[in-house]
Amino acid sequence: MAEGTAKAEDRQFIPISFTLNGTTQQTQVEPHELLIDVIRNRFGLTGTKRSCDVQVCGACTVLVDGRPMSSCTTLAFEARGHEVLTIEGLAKNGKLHPLQAAFIEHGGFQCGFCTPGMILAAKALLDQNPEPNREEIIHFMEGNICRCTGYKKILESIVAAAKILRSPGR
Amino acid sequence: MAELTIVGKPITRVDAQEKVTGEAVYGYDLVLPDMLYGKTVFSTRPHAKIKRIDTGKAREFPGVVAVITGKDAPWTHGESIKDKPFLAHDKVRYIGEPVAAVAAEDEDTAQAAAALIEVEYEDLPAYLSPEEACKPGALPIHEDFAGYRKSDFIVTAPLPNVCEHFKLRTGDVERGFRESDLVLEERYTLPTIQHAAMEPHSAHAQVDPASGRVTIWVANDAPFRALHEIAEALGLPLEKIRLINPLQGGGFGSKGGLKVEPIASALAYHTGGRPVRVKFNRQETFISTLTRHEAILYIKSGVKKSGSLCARQMTIYWGAGAYAEKSPTVCIRGSLPAPGPYRIPHVKVDGYAVYTNKPVSGAFRGYGIPQGAWACEQHMDELAKRLGMDPLELRLKNVFVDGDLAYWGEKLHSVGLKETLIKAAEAIEWGKDDISKSKIRSPNLKRGKGLACISKPTRTPTLSKAAVLIDASGGVTVLAGTVEIGQGCSTILSQVAAEELKVPLEKVRMAPLDTDVIPFDASTTSSRSTYHMGNAVRLAAIDVREKLAEMASPMLEAGKDDLSFADGKIHLKEQPQMALPIGEVVRRRLGASGFLRGDSSYTFEIGKDLDLETGHSEHASAFYMYATQAAEAEVDEETGRVRLLRMSAAHDVGKAINPLNCEGQIEGGLAMGIGSALHEHLVVDETGKVRNPSFLDYHLATSLDLPKMIPIIVECPEPEGPYGAKGLGEPGLAPTPAAIGNAVANALGIRIYDLPLSPERVYWAIRRMKKKVA
Amino acid sequence: MLRRFRLEEPETVKDASALLARYGEASRIYAGGTELLLAMKEGLIQYERLINVKKIPGLDRVELENGVVRIGALTTHRSLENDPLLRQQLPAFGQMERNIANVRVREMGTLGGNLCFAEPHADPGTLLMVLGAKLMAEKTSSKREIAAEQFFVDAYETCLEPDELLTEIRIPSTPRRAGVAYLKFGYLERPSVGLGLFLAWNGADTITEARVAVGCAGPKPRRVEESEGLLKGKTSKEASALLGRAGEIAGRAADAISDLHGAADYKQHIVGVLLKRAFQQILQDRSSKA
Numbered sequence A: 001m002a003e004g005t006a007k008a009e010d011r012q013f014i015p016i017s018f019t020l021n022g023t024t025q026q027t028q029v030e031p032h033e034l035l036i037d038v039i040r041n042r043f044g045l046t047g048t049k050r051s052c053d054v055q056v057c058g059a060c061t062v063l064v065d066g067r068p069m070s071s072c073t074t075l076a077f078e079a080r081g082h083e084v085l086t087i088e089g090l091a092k093n094g095k096l097h098p099l100q101a102a103f104i105e106h107g108g109f110q111c112g113f114c115t116p117g118m119i120l121a122a123k124a125l126l127d128q129n130p131e132p133n134r135e136e137i138i139h140f141m142e143g144n145i146c147r148c149t150g151y152k153k154i155l156e157s158i159v160a161a162a163k164i165l166r167s168p169g170r
Numbered sequence B: 001m002a003e004l005t006i007v008g009k010p011i012t013r014v015d016a017q018e019k020v021t022g023e024a025v026y027g028y029d030l031v032l033p034d035m036l037y038g039k040t041v042f043s044t045r046p047h048a049k050i051k052r053i054d055t056g057k058a059r060e061f062p063g064v065v066a067v068i069t070g071k072d073a074p075w076t077h078g079e080s081i082k083d084k085p086f087l088a089h090d091k092v093r094y095i096g097e098p099v100a101a102v103a104a105e106d107e108d109t110a111q112a113a114a115a116l117i118e119v120e121y122e123d124l125p126a127y128l129s130p131e132e133a134c135k136p137g138a139l140p141i142h143e144d145f146a147g148y149r150k151s152d153f154i155v156t157a158p159l160p161n162v163c164e165h166f167k168l169r170t171g172d173v174e175r176g177f178r179e180s181d182l183v184l185e186e187r188y189t190l191p192t193i194q195h196a197a198m199e200p201h202s203a204h205a206q207v208d209p210a211s212g213r214v215t216i217w218v219a220n221d222a223p224f225r226a227l228h229e230i231a232e233a234l235g236l237p238l239e240k241i242r243l244i245n246p247l248q249g250g251g252f253g254s255k256g257g258l259k260v261e262p263i264a265s266a267l268a269y270h271t272g273g274r275p276v277r278v279k280f281n282r283q284e285t286f287i288s289t290l291t292r293h294e295a296i297l298y299i300k301s302g303v304k305k306s307g308s309l310c311a312r313q314m315t316i317y318w319g320a321g322a323y324a325e326k327s328p329t330v331c332i333r334g335s336l337p338a339p340g341p342y343r344i345p346h347v348k349v350d351g352y353a354v355y356t357n358k359p360v361s362g363a364f365r366g367y368g369i370p371q372g373a374w375a376c377e378q379h380m381d382e383l384a385k386r387l388g389m390d391p392l393e394l395r396l397k398n399v400f401v402d403g404d405l406a407y408w409g410e411k412l413h414s415v416g417l418k419e420t421l422i423k424a425a426e427a428i429e430w431g432k433d434d435i436s437k438s439k440i441r442s443p444n445l446k447r448g449k450g451l452a453c454i455s456k457p458t459r460t461p462t463l464s465k466a467a468v469l470i471d472a473s474g475g476v477t478v479l480a481g482t483v484e485i486g487q488g489c490s491t492i493l494s495q496v497a498a499e500e501l502k503v504p505l506e507k508v509r510m511a512p513l514d515t516d517v518i519p520f521d522a523s524t525t526s527s528r529s530t531y532h533m534g535n536a537v538r539l540a541a542i543d544v545r546e547k548l549a550e551m552a553s554p555m556l557e558a559g560k561d562d563l564s565f566a567d568g569k570i571h572l573k574e575q576p577q578m579a580l581p582i583g584e585v586v587r588r589r590l591g592a593s594g595f596l597r598g599d600s601s602y603t604f605e606i607g608k609d610l611d612l613e614t615g616h617s618e619h620a621s622a623f624y625m626y627a628t629q630a631a632e633a634e635v636d637e638e639t640g641r642v643r644l645l646r647m648s649a650a651h652d653v654g655k656a657i658n659p660l661n662c663e664g665q666i667e668g669g670l671a672m673g674i675g676s677a678l679h680e681h682l683v684v685d686e687t688g689k690v691r692n693p694s695f696l697d698y699h700l701a702t703s704l705d706l707p708k709m710i711p712i713i714v715e716c717p718e719p720e721g722p723y724g725a726k727g728l729g730e731p732g733l734a735p736t737p738a739a740i741g742n743a744v745a746n747a748l749g750i751r752i753y754d755l756p757l758s759p760e761r762v763y764w765a766i767r768r769m770k771k772k773v774a
Numbered sequence C: 001m002l003r004r005f006r007l008e009e010p011e012t013v014k015d016a017s018a019l020l021a022r023y024g025e026a027s028r029i030y031a032g033g034t035e036l037l038l039a040m041k042e043g044l045i046q047y048e049r050l051i052n053v054k055k056i057p058g059l060d061r062v063e064l065e066n067g068v069v070r071i072g073a074l075t076t077h078r079s080l081e082n083d084p085l086l087r088q089q090l091p092a093f094g095q096m097e098r099n100i101a102n103v104r105v106r107e108m109g110t111l112g113g114n115l116c117f118a119e120p121h122a123d124p125g126t127l128l129m130v131l132g133a134k135l136m137a138e139k140t141s142s143k144r145e146i147a148a149e150q151f152f153v154d155a156y157e158t159c160l161e162p163d164e165l166l167t168e169i170r171i172p173s174t175p176r177r178a179g180v181a182y183l184k185f186g187y188l189e190r191p192s193v194g195l196g197l198f199l200a201w202n203g204a205d206t207i208t209e210a211r212v213a214v215g216c217a218g219p220k221p222r223r224v225e226e227s228e229g230l231l232k233g234k235t236s237k238e239a240s241a242l243l244g245r246a247g248e249i250a251g252r253a254a255d256a257i258s259d260l261h262g263a264a265d266y267k268q269h270i271v272g273v274l275l276k277r278a279f280q281q282i283l284q285d286r287s288s289k290a
């Protein structure tokens, strides 16, 4: 129990309803709870990682209505009424998303700790801009840090996935 | 050798699915039933006596289960010098040293209670520079140094605060200098940097009250070494400790030794048998875990007009930080090859690992090689300039080739260095500077090219054991103590097992790493695993294959030698249609739940140990990794900003068991090397405090910072290595800063001796030169 | 870890202001939270109450009215970066927005939050000064207009009263014969030096108006009238020759401090370099338009 400045009898609970990976969730959160903690601790989805805790690295990236957010510095109540996508919700019926497949195919990760955030950020990019050029990819992905790969294979993975996602018949 | 079916192929990773779906459970994710949450209190003084610790308020805080200080944990540990208390004993030696810890029912409670612990200090003078700390007259940071338990290879010096003195003595450097046409002496420095693996540190521990057995869940890069170190410290027999290794989100050396483990295990003695988790956040990871050695290097060389090196002398001060950790072995293995991969008749090296009141230094990808290379490889270019020689030519003239006797007394073989030099240079169109320079659009931009080469030894001798199991369904399980840090060992080792047993890769599974089950392995460090564990897994697979052939021979009514393996089956060489699935062989003989096991053990024998007086050794290393990197840089003279246009990296890996993986290691190393060249610096201010313990102010290379990368795999096979393989994990970042430094010097005509090459540093260097000229 | 606090969610500016008045220093406006939550997680500041203003309608619009671009204080950097009106009316502003932080911070962080936090290492304040922007502040009983130059008092300190909210940023459209550039220089996550330049010409290539502002290097962004004076009334060519001096003056005026981003004298020097480059960029834009 944190000794906050607000008094204990003042504890406030905000009822929220939101979609998590396609499933509607109703729960209550306190104002100070962070989205990352609710996702990891309450829903047990540990694919969302905490690394820098200051919105720099992107390991904690989740998509809220398709937009990338640092869940380490987003209050949980902000999910209210929105659609939250974490890495666990990306594959559909056991079938990997083309980005996931491309990251495997092109060696877009090593330790994998940055990978959930990296893939979700890339998804946000490709949803907004299906045919990004190199500069656009780098500019968008600059806020996702990988200490292992040197980024080259990550960029190659994104380019490859973009191509697949654009291919007719998909 | 039989034709290879899977070794040498760019196979995608075997641990891929779990990592792209978020299912992978890292140490940081692990939740144990009934777990308590730990929080650590850190020293706020760089050097001070602890007068008093008041834990009263924390103990009374609701939800707190245990509060401990150094008094509750009277143990010390260390890789080769047992100088580090689990929690500070009577004094603290750096800001960030663990002083007390709390275990509570939840994380917030632990944190709130930890904030209530009061520590009173009496300050002592702090030493923040290794060169200062070992000046005669400096006060000791470790008063009881002489009494510490130490490994027998530790050599001390009659200087204060030196925890290791490495000596290399070959020929007579004074004579060498006299015989030289040109003698040059310089000083280079590198600052403290940090690994900054994306997953911060954490450990879980539990003590079984009945048996006293300690179980630790930790993403350590050397579980068996950690187990030994903890057992030694606690005075327990090895079987009383168990380490379970969850997945690791990067390490780069930071997760070896003991970091959070001592705090977690000390707490676990006070929780009535409940497991406790201690997690460091990013800031705590920055100040309290591990850093790369800052170093000050003096280098003096004598050379003939022809370019032949005559003599080289180096004195290196390695900033150990407050505790020895792996400093003694970094000092030894970093100082030994610091004069570079060159034929030099007269060599003298003195390496000193020196205590300071700064965060602890230790293993960092490259283990001392990047520091030596920063000095040596830029120094080579300065020699070349004075000789009027092309830097590539000077190197080609002097570098090690097969059959050379290295200055540490070892006859070298399988030296792919020349090939790496030539290929790396070619890849950036070495010598064609005019083309590149003509592309410059602004007069304040200057372009240049530079290269640097290295050789890196691996820790030798070391032992790897392995087992390979075949079950009745034809599944293959590999038991290997190599830790998957991200480097891809699980893929490589699976490939090796699949190759020897000729089974599809999908049939191979890596057993989870638990020291109760897995055979011993020295460590996942020093780029040793592909070679050592690769050999061990290969031998274990051969062992089980032989047993299988023996079993199958009556079933197929053929002699053992008439049998062959393919596609998960064993068949008659002459009549391939006469075949049995390998699982079927096991089932027929051992039943549906039976399995067949092969075991192995691999060490590279070195004969005599390193001679502590001369640094000589017939086999300093099981194998050597050779690499050259070349950079093309553009410098903005008005701001000092260095932009890299392209970088090539040619690495002699012996044999690429998985080229995709090799490229990944090279590119990742290169990015880290570029970061260390241009950005990284863990700033410790004059009060001993880390000023930038956050990704906001400690800049890691992002996708914006990186040039076009050209990884080049060179294969000069190592006869002892599995399929000819050497190692690759570390060298990727070792020559990088020097190659960039040389490119910058080539662009500007200015040598910069200190890292990082921040815009400001480069700018002032340009200004100073312009003033001199004017 | 964040300490416990209460959340208020007013639906009008007046209510928000009343809450601020009622709870005083123990409360704070919460917009995107990208600055506030960071500081609170670090334990640097603490509040009993956060007042979420994102339920107040109408504060996240970008509109053009009588030659003035009006930007709601709650507009996020990301929507400003992509805003078609802004791209057309104030391309330099859109460009500056595109280069703030990373995409996640831009998605959450608001322009108003950026200005109100008055963190020295920030971009918009500097550019707004040369654009001649006005900031609209509002509380229960009154509204007022503050010139961008007057807004920043010190590092982390603005002239807003405790119960005042920033509601809107008003930027006059750039005249036809004028150019704007914002350049920044950085080495760490946030910018180390920022420089904004506005130049207007008459038909005879004489600079009729020059505005120079420097930011990040010192505690707050500021205009540099002395440098402006040097450039005003000169032809482009004459002004070019005076850039060195104008840059030196601007560098000194920046009040640069030495910190992790660099030494004060280095930042001063960079101010000069950026001024020169901003000037060249505006000339280039002008000639490519012509």
Ligand SMILES: Cc1cc2nc3c(=O)[nH]c(=O)nc-3n(C[C@H](O)[C@H](O)[C@H](O)COP(=O)(O)OP(=O)(O)OC[C@H]3O[C@@H](n4cnc5c(N)ncnc54)[C@H](O)[C@@H]3O)c2cc1C
Pocket (backbone or CB within 6 Å): A054, A055, A056, C028, C029, C030, C031, C032, C033, C034, C035, C036, C037, C038, C053, C073, C074, C077, C099, C100, C101, C102, C105, C108, C109, C110, C111, C112, C113, C114, C115, C116, C117, C121, C122, C123, C124, C160, C164, C165, C166, C167, C189, C190, C191
């Ligand atoms: C990693 C990182 C990188 C960054 N890089 C840059 C950069 O390159 N350039 C740059 O310019 N900035 C940068 N920033 C700062 C960023 O732009 C700001 O964090 C953001 O704009 C703040 O907006 P917010 O809505 O999140 O503010 P909040 O955090 O919600 O609020 C900030 C402060 O402003 C007050 N406030 C907010 N809105 C109002 C209002 N309408 N009226 C009165 N008071 C109000 C709050 O009470 C609080 O004190 C960076 C930030 C981070 C975390």
Ligand code: FES
Pocket (backbone or CB within 6 Å): A049, A050, A051, A052, A053, A054, A055, A056, A057, A058, A059, A060, A061, A070, A071, A072, A073
């Ligand atoms: S953990 Fe959230 S951005 Fe790094």
Ligand code: FES
Pocket (backbone or CB within 6 Å): A108, A109, A110, A111, A112, A113, A114, A115, A145, A146, A147, A148, A149, B198, B249, B250, B486
């Ligand atoms: S794969 Fe390890 S951090 Fe990106």
